[in-house]
Amino acid sequence: MNAKIRESMADRIFIGAIYIFLMMVLLAVVYPLIYIVSASFSSPAAVTAGRVWLLPVEPTLMGYTTVFKNPDIIRGFSNSLFYTGVGTFISVCITIMLAYPLSRKSFYGRRFIMMLLVFTMIFDGGLIPLYLVVKNLQLIDTIWALLLPQALAVFQAMIACAFFTTSIPEELAEASEIDGCSDMRFIFSIVLPLAKPIIAVLVLMYAVMKWNMYFDALIYLKSEELFPLQIILRSILILNVDSSANIQETLRLQGLKELMKYSLIVISSLPVLVLYPFVQKHFVKGMLIGSVKG
Structure with missing residues (x-):
């Protein structure tokens, strides 16, 4: 009882x-x-x-119709989707390529490389050296200026490395090697299927970071055709500058400025809100890796 x-x-x-x-x-x-x-x-x-x-x-629906009549907003929205999608894919691939070798005890020099990564989290070269590097690589005013300089986040790499260390034991790699499995096949057939939780974590973290990327675009981009949505929102809502005179005149005549502001907030937040439910299960599981042992 x-x-x-x-x-x-x-x-x-x-x-x-x-x-x-x-x-x-x-x-x-x-x-x-x-x-x-x-x-x-x-x-x-x-x-x-x-x-x-x-x-x-x-x-x-006046606010949304006014927003989508502006070609700059449509172009900025499509640019942000491109930067987010392609940038997240590149970042996740680079993070896994770095984190998995560092999680293996047999990888020579892993402690030294880990120390270098931690060093970059404490000390930063600063904005001017980074801008000069991007300029010397001839990436200024190109799409690569938003995809490559911030492609790797050390914190995310640390999380992925901890996941691989705790979830994929060395014995599994040794057993697959005895069975004749190559390193590439082991990664694609065993490591990546088992790494779905941490991949979901990385996708969500990088996607939010790429979608909200504002400062890099403000520094590196000059052409309006490459501006992401956040720069367009800044022009309309903060500086009150709009390349489309008709839209700005419409806002003044009809009193739609406040309504348009709320519509733009909803539109800019929608992609992240739509993405999260699909990765929520794996995201929670991935964030709890290493916190519970049993």
Whole structure:
């Protein structure tokens, strides 16, 4: 017979306080998101007057139609998708190529290379040397300026290395070698299928970083045809500069500036929000690697 543990009044009060605190945190996080989405679907007059609280007021798609009429925003959105997709693929490949050898005890010089990687996390060469390197490689004002200089993040490489060390034992590689399995076949047939959790972690981390990449584009890019979405948003919302005079005139005449701001926030956040549910299971599992032993 299972005896039911009776909670004391102090325990109930403590647990109740925790639930109340967590509910307050949840409201503080969720409400701004709900407000932004509701404001993006409300009329300009309702947004300007502050009548939007929880649900859309006088629902309309005027903000989104105005946004997508701007060719600069469409081009910036497609550029950001390209930088995010291709950049994430390159970064994940380079990270795995670096992390897996460093996780093997038989790899000569692994400790020295690991020390060099940690050194770069503590000391940075600075912006000017990095810009000069990119300039001397003739990458200024090219798509490669956003794909190569930030292709590897040392922190992500450390996480991947810890995963390979704890999840893929040396005995597995030795057994496959005895069976005549080559190194490349071992990586593609055994390592990568077992590394789905950490790959999901890397994809999400790099995708968020690449999608929100703003400073690098501001420094390295000059041509408007290469600008990502974040630079376009900066031009419209911060500097109030828009290469399309018709759109800027429309914003002034119809009072759509505030409505367009919320629509742009939703549009720029949508790809990451869509990506996360597909990698959530592997992301949580990958982040917990090494924290529980059993």
